[in-house]
Amino acid sequence: MITTETALETGNVAIRLVVILILMIVSIVVIRLGLKILAWPRVRKTKTELDDRILNLFESFLTIAIILLGLQAIIRLFRSYFGTYASFTDDVFFLFYWALGVYFIFRIISIVSNWYLSKIPLHERGEIDKRVIYSVRNLLMLVVSILALLILLDHFEITGSALTAMLAALGIGGIIIGFAAQETISNIITGIVLLIDRPFKIGDRIRIEELDTWGDVLELGWRSTRILTRDNRLVVIPNSIIGADMITNYSIPEKEFRVETHVIVSYGPDIEYVRKLIVDAMKNEDWIMQDKPVQALLLEFTESGVKFRARCWIEDYVETRLSEDKLNTAIYKTLISKNIAMPSSDIVVYFADPEGNRIMPQSK
Missing domain, CATH: 3.30.70.100 (Alpha-Beta Plaits)
Known part of the structure; x- marks a missing residue:
């Protein structure tokens, strides 16, 4: 037999459920209308597709986040029916939020990297550019993955002594490797910056002022740049030196x-x-x-x-x-x-006469 208390409780749950659903729908509609009225007109005025892709991704992210928040609120209405599994549902939703955040950041990194690569003209886009852009993208994703993993482990309180010791060992090992390969790392980082900034490209004639070396760029590598001088000598210059010196590019804007x-x-x-x-x-x-x-x-x-x-x-x-x-x-x-005189210097050379010991001047 259904008591009055049970009926009231059921009615209260039903009202809350309806309110949550209404709030979910209203939030999604408001967000989409707000973006459509405020953001999309400005984005369409830009000449690039970067803003469009990021705004589409942001809209999808907010929509999914609202749906997850609504579902979590609905499940919490029936929390008493889950018993010991109530905290388990919160952990499941945390995993959903965690995966959504990681996916959102990964997509942002991928969209920006692909957009930057598309901005490089086809005749200037080489395999080295793709490798650098993709390497930077993968490095950023690796850093985000490590941070996300640490957040996940911390939420589930997996921070035992073994994990702490492993992180400490990785930190010490990283410091040792960093000191040992400091110059190489500096060259690689500068090489990446040069390839992104593109102060010169393969085929350009450049002059490195401090080294007093100039010639045609043959190759832009991770660690060094190779230049062919006018006397057909191959000069290999570490990227860290190029990054710290003043470079004159004789090919930009024109070869004149x-x-x-x-x-x-x-x-x-x-x-x-x-x-x-x-x-x-x-x-x-x-x-x-x-x-x-x-x-x-x-x-x-x-x-x-x-x-x-x-x-x-x-x-x-x-x-x-x-x-x-x-x-x-x-x-x-x-x-x-036209008989225009150009200045000259008279150089007088003196010769000794062995016989008379006389000095005879002679112009030269």
Whole structure:
């Protein structure tokens, strides 16, 4: 026979159940409408798909979390019927929340890594880029997995002396390995940063200022970068050195390069006349880019004459040295043909005459 107390209790449970279901539905509707009104219009204005994917994932995460919270609240209404298994249900829901959180973080890492890889142009995307991005992604996932495992063990109070000793041993071992491979780790980390930041790529001509080394990049490795110099020497440079030094990239934004040389003319001739001769000498050369500035700048007045800086542009930096030779030759021939004196020094060498012990000066 059903008593009044039992009926009231059943009715109370039924009302709570209805309220929980209504709150679940209302929460889901409010969240989706809020995102649709506030977030989605702004996201659609962006040119990338990253915001769309993250917002979709966030919406799904909130929906599942609300459903789990509602189910847990419903099960707690019937907690008295579970007896000793009541705490077990809480542990089961903790596992659901734990798995949902880990999955959400993993998806965020995966979405961001795939988005970054898609931003690299196809003609510049190499196998090394994929390896680096995927390695960083897997490393982040490993760190998240370790932290998640520690949270799981702590919840279930699996923190005995054996686990503590194992974690301490891993920590000490990590410190020892870190000190032993400090330089290698530094090179690898810097290599990853270089590949992500991309200050240069394979085929670029770069100059490492402090080492006074420059050449074409042949390979970007985890530990080092290989450069082929102009005299066909292979230079292997640790990435940590490249990361700490100033790098000049001659290939960005274009391969066009400005060549310049200094010309000293004796005092006397008209400045504008000499300037025109130098500029005309450069413009008569077909290897010079005529659509770029061709200039002869008066740089300074020296003890021996007027110093000009002649400069022009060439299409490819590879021909730098050869272009400098052509430039100097063209200017020299033009000035000599117009009888423009260039300063020279007289060097007097004295020879001793063995017979008369006389000193005879001789110009050289």
